[in-house]
Amino acid sequence: MSAGFLDIDCVKYACTCGLLKTLQQLYFCRYCSELRCTFCVSHEVDSHFCGKCCENLPSAEARVKKNRCVNCFICPSCRQELSTRAASKQPANPEESKATKRTYYLSCLCCRWSSRDIGLPDQTAATGSWPKRESIHSNRIQEIVSMYKGLQEKEKLDKEFFKKKQKEKIISYTDKTGITAAALRKRIGLPEDKPILKPKNAVKIVTPSKADENIDDFDEEVLTKSINLLEITSIDQRLLQPDVQPKEISNIFPIQKILSIKRSLRCRRCEHNVSKPEYNPNSIKFKIQLFAYYHIPEVRIVTVEPLRAGQACELILKFTNPTQHQTTVSFLPFDSPIEVKEAIPEEGAISQEDSLEELDKSSLTPSKKKSSSGTKLMSLVDTHITLTTSRSSARALSPRSIAESINCTVDIPSSTFILPPRDDAAEYDDFNEVHNIQDDKKLVVWRKSNKAYIKLVVTPNEDMPIDTTVTTGFTMSHLYTNTIASVADNKKPQKFNHNMRVILKLGKSVGLN
Amino acid sequence: MSDITLPRNNIKITTGALVCEDSKLRGDITIGKDTIVHPMATIIAESAPIIIGENCLIEEQAKIVYRVPFDRVEDKDNIPPLIIGSFNVFEVGCHVEAAKIGDSNVFESKCFVGNKVSVSNGCTIGAGCQLTNEQELKENIIVYGEKCQMREGLSKPLPQYSQMETLMKILPSYHHIKKPTQKTK
Numbered sequence: 058m059s060a061g062f063l064d065i066d067c068v069k070y071a072c073t074c075g076l077l078k079t080l081q082q083l084y085f086c087r088y089c090s091e092l093r094c095t096f097c098v099s100h101e102v103d104s105h106f107c108g109k110c111c112e113n114l115p116s117a118e119a120r121v122k123k124n125r126c127v128n129c130f131i132c133p134s135c136r137q138e139l140s141t142r143a144a145s146k147q148p149a150n151p152e153e154s155k156a157t158k159r160t161y162y163l164s165c166l167c168c169r170w171s172s173r174d175i176g177l178p179d180q181t182a183a184t185g186s187w188p189k190r191e192s193i194h195s196n197r198i199q200e201i202v203s204m205y206k207g208l209q210e211k212e213k214l215d216k217e218f219f220k221k222k223q224k225e226k227i228i229s230y231t232d233k234t235g236i237t238a239a240a241l242r243k244r245i246g247l248p249e250d251k252p253i254l255k256p257k258n259a260v261k262i263v264t265p266s267k268a269d270e271n272i273d274d275f276d277e278e279v280l281t282k283s284i285n286l287l288e289i290t291s292i293d294q295r296l297l298q299p300d301v302q303p304k305e306i307s308n309i310f311p312i313q314k315i316l317s318i319k320r321s322l323r324c325r326r327c328e329h330n331v332s333k334p335e336y337n338p339n340s341i342k343f344k345i346q347l348f349a350y351y352h353i354p355e356v357r358i359v360t361v362e363p364l365r366a367g368q369a370c371e372l373i374l375k376f377t378n379p380t381q382h383q384t385t386v387s388f389l390p391f392d393s394p395i396e397v398k399e400a401i402p403e404e405g406a407i408s409q410e411d412s413l414e415e416l417d418k419s420s421l422t423p424s425k426k427k428s429s430s431g432t433k434l435m436s437l438v439d440t441h442i443t444l445t446t447s448r449s450s451a452r453a454l455s456p457r458s459i460a461e462s463i464n465c466t467v468d469i470p471s472s473t474f475i476l477p478p479r480d481d482a483a484e485y486d487d488f489n490e491v492h493n494i495q496d497d498k499k500l501v502v503w504r505k506s507n508k509a510y511i512k513l514v515v516t517p518n519e520d521m522p523i524d525t526t527v528t529t530g531f532t533m534s535h536l537y538t539n540t541i542a543s544v545a546d547n548k549k550p551q552k553f554n555h556n557m558r559v560i561l562k563l564g565k566s567v568g569l570n
Numbered sequence: 571m572s573d574i575t576l577p578r579n580n581i582k583i584t585t586g587a588l589v590c591e592d593s594k595l596r597g598d599i600t601i602g603k604d605t606i607v608h609p610m611a612t613i614i615a616e617s618a619p620i621i622i623g624e625n626c627l628i629e630e631q632a633k634i635v636y637r638v639p640f641d642r643v644e645d646k647d648n649i650p651p652l653i654i655g656s657f658n659v660f661e662v663g664c665h666v667e668a669a670k671i672g673d674s675n676v677f678e679s680k681c682f683v684g685n686k687v688s689v690s691n692g693c694t695i696g697a698g699c700q701l702t703n704e705q706e707l708k709e710n711i712i713v714y715g716e717k718c719q720m721r722e723g724l725s726k727p728l729p730q731y732s733q734m735e736t737l738m739k740i741l742p743s744y745h746h747i748k749k750p751t752q753k754t755k
């Protein structure tokens with residue numbers, strides 16, 4: 058997804074769903090206080106727009122226009138956007154009119170293809186007048202589509218009819234007792250229920266296509282004639298126009314630009330947005346943008362000593378606090394259960410929490426335990442679903458186990474360390490170096506503003522062959538300050554420990570010196 | 571490259587050409603009428619003289635290098651001069667070592683044309699395209715895209731008269747200009 062310079066995949070965080078992602082790819086739902094990735098949020102289309110002319114289209118209109126912009130075209134030769142060029146044409150008869158006529162043609166700035174290349178006449182209006190090429194199959198496709206729509210409708214009606222008929226059958230037995238609604242109706246003199254009619258078979262079945270008996274003779278020129286690559290289209294160009302699939306380069310035609318979408322991402326459990334863009338296509342900003350990068354301390358590998366099987370070596374990590382609140386980070390073993398804190402307690406929250414805790418215990422532990430807990434997991438998911446609110450229950454996904462085997466142990470330090478809040482001004486302030494944080498000197502090597510360099514001791518497994526990728530991990534626990542409740546209820550911000558698993562790829566193991 | 575001794579500088583600038591002082595010109599180079607050489611453009615006539623035609627535009631960081639043609643390594647002393655035609659555009663950061671360059675070609679930004687390539691007339695080498703294999707570009711060939719796809723253009727790229735005119739006016743007011751050494755015939 059994102060491919061920024063920060064997006065380095067040697068440090069990965071385990072999302073609540075169990076997938077491993079870099080911090081830049083994760084979201085953080087502030088209401089659930091959980092990590093969310095693109096696989097465990099629901100994606101919703103907010104708006105359709107054209108990436109070239111930035112026109113916003115309502116989704117119904119976009120559907121009618123087949124998700125394509127009316128005014129913008131892309132180059133059939135190289136897929137770049139075509140730009141409209143003006144050309145002035147001298148009138149044939151100079152006395153006719155003195156003003157030169159302006160005509161327009163489409164031109165590609167990348168491969169210099171232009172609408173003149175295929176002999177398309179220049180247009181007098183800059184937009185809107187470009188001829189559309191109808192596919193010869195469009196009628197047939199329309200017929201088939203409407204047939205299937207009809208069939209779908211019919212199936213639905215048939216089902217309803219069947220259901221009603223079933224009901225009728227049951228009634229007909231009870232009718233004899235004389236106490237049914239129908240009997241009552243008769244007695245009071247109301248008109249009888251309309252008899253249920255079997256829906257008519259109104260679907261017009263399209264004549265199926267038939268294989269043609271007459272096949273063109275094999276053109277031997279295909280084998281003998283040398284081909285001019287400049288005249289035929291590439292596979293890419295051919296598939297760009299699937300309805301026509303032109304073979305010759307002279308048959309390619311400007312393609313209407315496909316619309317882009319703006320999408321918002323919604324947490325599946327609490328239905329709050331974790332990302333919502335601004336509606337205006339010109340804006341690249343977000344209304345809501347809960348990236349984990351703004352909430353979770355960032356871990357980066359600074360240095361690691363040569364990794365030798367069975368030998369302890371020093372690993373320096375850099376921790377950065379992105380939030381405006383001081384946090385305390387501590388380490389827990391990788392396998393330690395992660396308890397889920399509910400930020401906003403609801404009815405049944407206690408039991409829910411318990412079940413979630415159980416859930417995480419069984420599902421988020423490394424893969425070796427996976428098989429034994431598989432069935433247990435399923436039942437727990439069920440209980441979890443029934444406990445969550447009904448509207449979101451259907452969308453909740455069951456977490457999967459982390460697909461990464463750890464082959465290196467970390468000596469979990471017992472002490473914790475503090476990360477001061479982020480201060481944007483600190484970077485420009487040279488005198489702001491004094492801090493009176495009492496650090497465990499064995500743990501914290503060096504610190505500056507909201508960053509700290511932490512020393513850990515890791516030991517790759519004894520039986521590891523040379524040149525194996527060394528993967529280690531731990532559970533990071535940090536004090537998270539949730540400001541949402543405080544804004545709403547004027548309370549103090551809630552503080553609690555948020556735990557997540559961090560997996561580090563330290564590099565290849567080397568042999569003994 | 572240390573074993574190659576560059577020939578003595580012998581720069582001939584025709585009247586009407588605009589060659590900035592900050593450009594790097596090495597070897598025997600003739601620059602035609604109305605040709606513009608931007609500051610920081612590099613032209614190196616390593617093996618034989620380079621003769622640049624009229625109305626060419628050589629932009630900043632463009633590099634034109636004439637090395638010993640790959641098929642003439644034995645016969646070093648008898649190398650014909652590189653004649654670059656008229657109306658060629660060498661855009662910012664291009665690197666051209668082609669053995670033959672005709673008229674009305676455009677070398678877009680950051681493209682690379684190796685010394686095994688010969689360019690005829692009206693060709694466009696797209697931005698970032700790397701042409702290194704031995705080949706001859708036919709007339710009006712356009713090379714574009716990551717994979718150096720080729721297509722045949724309808725016509726030659728049009729000369730950029732208005733831009734050249736503007737540059738002719740603007741460049742002398744901000745840069746030192748080399749004095750022309752030859753009168754137009």
Ligand SMILES: [Zn+2]
Nearest residue numbers: 072074094097
């Ligand atoms: Zn996830």
Ligand SMILES: [Zn+2]
Nearest residue numbers: 107110126129
């Ligand atoms: Zn558009």
Ligand SMILES: [Zn+2]
Nearest residue numbers: 132135165168
């Ligand atoms: Zn194109």
Ligand SMILES: [Zn+2]
Nearest residue numbers: 086089324327
């Ligand atoms: Zn949520």
